[in-house]
Amino acid sequence: MDKNIKILVVDDFSTMRRIVKNLLSDLGFKNIDEADDGNTALPKLKSGNFDFLVTDWNMPGMTGIDLLKAVRADPSLASLPVLMVTAESKREQIIEAAQAGVNGYVVKPFTAGTLEEKINKIFERVNG
Amino acid sequence: MDKTQRLELARRLVEELEADDESRVIETLHELVRRSAYLDDSLFQEVGRLTRELHEAIKDFALDEDFAELVQVDMPDATERLNYVIETTEGATHQTINAIENMMDVSRRLKTQSVDLEDKWSRFLAKDLPFEEFKNLCAELSGFLQQTATDANQLHDTMNETLMAQGFQDITGQIIKKVISLLKDVESRLIDVVVLAGDVHTSKNDEAKHEKKMAEEDGPAVPGVTQSDVVKSQDDVDDLLSSLGF
Numbered sequence: 009m010d011k012n013i014k015i016l017v018v019d020d021f022s023t024m025r026r027i028v029k030n031l032l033s034d035l036g037f038k039n040i041d042e043a044d045d046g047n048t049a050l051p052k053l054k055s056g057n058f059d060f061l062v063t064d065w066n067m068p069g070m071t072g073i074d075l076l077k078a079v080r081a082d083p084s085l086a087s088l089p090v091l092m093v094t095a096e097s098k099r100e101q102i103i104e105a106a107q108a109g110v111n112g113y114v115v116k117p118f119t120a121g122t123l124e125e126k127i128n129k130i131f132e133r134v135n136g
Numbered sequence: 137m138d139k140t141q142r143l144e145l146a147r148r149l150v151e152e153l154e155a156d157d158e159s160r161v162i163e164t165l166h167e168l169v170r171r172s173a174y175l176d177d178s179l180f181q182e183v184g185r186l187t188r189e190l191h192e193a194i195k196d197f198a199l200d201e202d203f204a205e206l207v208q209v210d211m212p213d214a215t216e217r218l219n220y221v222i223e224t225t226e227g228a229t230h231q232t233i234n235a236i237e238n239m240m241d242v243s244r245r246l247k248t249q250s251v252d253l254e255d256k257w258s259r260f261l262a263k264d265l266p267f268e269e270f271k272n273l274c275a276e277l278s279g280f281l282q283q284t285a286t287d288a289n290q291l292h293d294t295m296n297e298t299l300m301a302q303g304f305q306d307i308t309g310q311i312i313k314k315v316i317s318l319l320k321d322v323e324s325r326l327i328d329v330v331v332l333a334g335d336v337h338t339s340k341n342d343e344a345k346h347e348k349k350m351a352e353e354d355g356p357a358v359p360g361v362t363q364s365d366v367v368k369s370q371d372d373v374d375d376l377l378s379s380l381g382f
Contacts, residue, residue, distance in 0.1 A: 019306070023305040026299075026302075030299050066310065071189060095306070095369075098365055101353070106377060116303065116356065117307065
């Protein structure tokens with residue numbers, strides 16, 4: 009798969025953004041930008057030609073689920089692959105994310121292997 | 137109470153004592169105390185009234201459902217959550233220290249071997265190394281290069297482990313934020329008690345109840361803290377999603 013794709017990592021904790029960014033970079037992805045909640049992420053997505061969105065759920069301002077819904081409601085972003093990486097682990101929340109059109113769901117704490125597996129799976133489907 | 141009144145009471149007390157009128161003696165003594173400069177009637181009444189009201193307020197709190205939940209559920213939950221913070225940070229610290237010790241071993245080995253080889257290599261360049269030793273040096277160099285490649289991989293993996301260990305900050309941060317919001321709730325209830333004791337009747341807890349309804353996502357699942365219908369692992373998430381056609 010193309011390692012030059014542009015990725016946006018959204019999490020309110022800078023430590024978590026660093027971890028995700030480092031893991032992605034270890035997998036060969038170098039073109040990564042960050043945002044700390046949905047409100048800062050959405051304008052970046054609209055103007056930035058991103059190919060992939062990795063977002064947390066529970067964030068102040070605009071949450072990840074609202075960001076996902078906003079992305080799916082915007083015709084220019086509707087087909088953007090979205091991976092949710094979150095500590096929210098209620099079944100109803102996972103179902104809500106699935107219904108809102110998430111492409112993958114990883115619960116924290118997670119491993120590098122899980123992240124890689126989910127990303128590969130998402131892009132196999134997108135490209136296949 | 138002025139001097140005349142006190143004298144009058146004192147004379148009455150003497151008369152009553154001389155007349156052996158025990159019940160009147162006690163009454164006069166009480167009146168003296170009651171009417172002394174520091175404790176007049178109105179203060180007695182005020183303290184009595186405040187005590188009654190505070191007692192009523194505390195009784196109401198014990199009957200308040202939200203308050204009962206706060207004491208019986210939220211407080212023990214908060215303790216559990218904070219214990220989990222301690223466990224998580226402790227685990228992460230051990231993981232990080234293990235990784236650092238591992239990397240230090242590798243770096244020490246690299247240093248010893250490279251200093252030794254550098255010494256022999258300098259002698260070789262100065263044409264000061266016998267042929268037999270040079271043959272040994274070649275074998276050592278070849279081994280060193282292989283070992284270095286392995287070591288570099290090990291260092292990389294260990295650094296990755298160290299990086300992953302920092303994930304605790306996200307989890308503990310969220311848990312602590314939850315406990316802080318609980319403390320704010322308790323604080324607002326205590327302020328309510330103070331306000332009630334201060335003789336201002338307000339409709340209590342309305343604000344706290346409102347805040348509770350506004351409560352957001354549950355945050356990270358904490359072992360021992362009851363949360364309904366929570367998945368236990370990434371495998372559970374994957375199973376749930378595949379059952380939904382993912």
